[in-house]
Amino acid sequence: MTDPAIELKGISKSFGPVQANKDISIRVMPGTIHGIIGENGAGKSTLMSILYGFYKADSGEIWIDGSETQIPDSQAAIAAGIGMVFQHFKLVENFTVLENVILGAEDSGLLKPSLTRARKALLDLAQEYGLNVDPDARIDEIGVGMQQRVEILKALYREAQILILDEPTGVLTPAEADQLFRILHRLREEGKTIILITHKLREIMEATDQVSVMRRGEMVATRTTSQTNPEELAELMVGRKVLLRVDKVPAQPGAKILEIKGLRVRDDKGVERVKGIDLNVRAGEILGIAGVAGNGQSELMEVLGGMRAGSGEVLLNGQPLELIGANGRAIRDKGIAHVPEDRQREGLIMDFHAWENVAFGYHHDEKYSRGLLMDNAALRADTEAKIEKFGIRPPNGWLSAKNFSGGNQQKIVVAREIERNPDLLLVGQPTRGVDIGAIEFIHKQIVALRDAGKAVLLVSVELEEIFSLSDRIAVMFDGHIMGERLPDRTDEKELGLLMAGVAGEAA
């Protein structure tokens, strides 16, 4: 029997009081794609960072190809034939592709011979695996899909036999993700071993041979992918049965709540990010805006939320909305609630208590005031009610926002905004960094608001989320709406093309 390419035995690692990995053992056979799945914070990335020498395990052994190997730093990991593509790329942005590839793997003190050799090697690798990149392009001039290829090339240039990819599809369009998986299959054919870390069940089912599930720092199960199913994996991840699909009745759209005509928005650098779009959202429906991050969705949400100026016309309940000089409070008073995309920067003050956070933006409300003073008792009572209703854990309003998990932080924001019973709810990336259990809950709340006859404008880069929540889908690319589709009359492939800027026929 062949030795495993990688065998981890009893790996444990703590960060202060938090135990990220508890006695983890795993065997990865050579020439396979091995998935590691788990919720955010389950310890997947920590485990792989230990394997790559980025962190040092508190205890445990690492065996590579049947012999015990010490990996005190990344240098040792590279020497052992391990390459890693991090979730956040480790590239020098103002260097060329070529310079990034040779960095740390130069042949000699002078750069020229290394550059010449690397240029040739990149051409060979491009042919072998379909990893085409322009060696002289600067990293900040190429797209994320290309940047990811550079990361893979970096590993292959160092002759990695084992490739670890941490959440590789988070920033990719579906087409780019498909291409990535083709490349991974190609690498497997050449005998490379691949570890794929993800929280997306679909990717595990499509791409892997084996899958290991992690939950709260522990390895709970390993399955052969062909002999399991998404429901079983989700249950293993969360520790209880979960509903993967949102149960909802067909929408019953009413009057137009939000009408956008020819809206244009510039970002902080003066670059136009929203280039004249028309949209409308009716009462009792969820309009989902799909698109790869950075195509103007954020700016659109910021304008509607009163955080940014724009030009064009926006009507709320038929009344024009101030687009210049508007502020969050004026917008909120008109009946728009906003769950911002980045909850840690825009939705919460991380060092403040939950009970202070739970009413941000509404502090002036009579409910929370006693004359000129804030009514802290009322605030705390309100917090208790929201903790109860939204199942916020731990149920302690005195904890700082930063002490809650991502999912519970988001529940605080969602509770605050939805409980205002707004006419229009703006939701940006509602489940980014949120665990499956909380996703289920947050989705239910959004649908409930819709069923109560309110309008919801949803922005998400997760197509799965767009599909399961939206009653209508608009795709944004480069500041334009590429088209609108109905979720039951389109598929990921079609949306993927629109997201990549390939125009389809009008809906």
Next chain:
Amino acid sequence: MDFLTLIQVLDSTIRLTTPLLLACLAGLYSERAGIFDIGLEGKMLAAAFFSAAVAYVSGSVWLGLGAGIVSSVVLSGLHGLASITFRGNQLISGLAVTMLAQGFTVLVAQDWFSQGGRTPSLSGGARFTGITLPFADTLAPVPFIGPIYAELISGHSILVYLAFALVPLTWWVLFRTRFGLRLRAVGENPAAVDTAGVSVTGLRFSAVIICGVLCGIAGAYLSTALQAGFVKEMTAGRGYIALAALIFAKWRPWHALWACLLFGLLQAIALRYQSINLGGIVIPVQVMDALPYILTVVILAGFVGKAIPPRAGGEPYVKER
């Protein structure tokens, strides 16, 4: 202004540019590696004192230079320890280095020499003297070229030639060698360097040490070549002007040369003309002295385009979770 005056002003420009250029290149190495250093001034000051003190006591300017470099490198090490090892605030650490140097140079000078915080005047082998280049005397009578060669190019101390030679050398190191590639990378994205299996700490310390050596030479030049001995606060803000020149140059070696020459020229003009009479309007010397700073403000206000510092500059490197 006649030709000879022009030559003299330019000659003085070169002498005054030298310490700026050395300090500017020192800062370039450090900041390209992501360590901001506002302590250039302090390191130069310490080096100026120890160079002069050791040169006076030993009678050898070379020993003086060595002592200057060592003292500056020690302060660099301190800055490195605070900002790399202990991940402290680089601005505060740099400021502390300068304040420390401003205090102890005068204190130690008073204790050792009892001349009111200065060192005794240096002479003979305790100073760097000008080097007469070959054929300088022969060529001197030739019109135009003669004075340029004999007055402007020839006759400077070895440190002047060193400073100017460091410009192409620094360019070559940064853009043609492995060390340079890694140095630039660590100032832009230390995580990329770390995951490539190269020590971030090691690289940043080498950059900081190089910075110390160059500041040491700059300081030694001030007290043993430009002037003959150490006086209190003799760096007179040159460390800060060098930083301004570095921003002006957008952290590039050749541009650093031009920026330092410009600031050197301003200083030379201020030195030669105590007040300038422009068609009845007298420009006081204080305005000339302030010009480098005014220029810096204008530059930083975006007059010459945006100066983008190395992306990881000023940030201690912490592995993210």
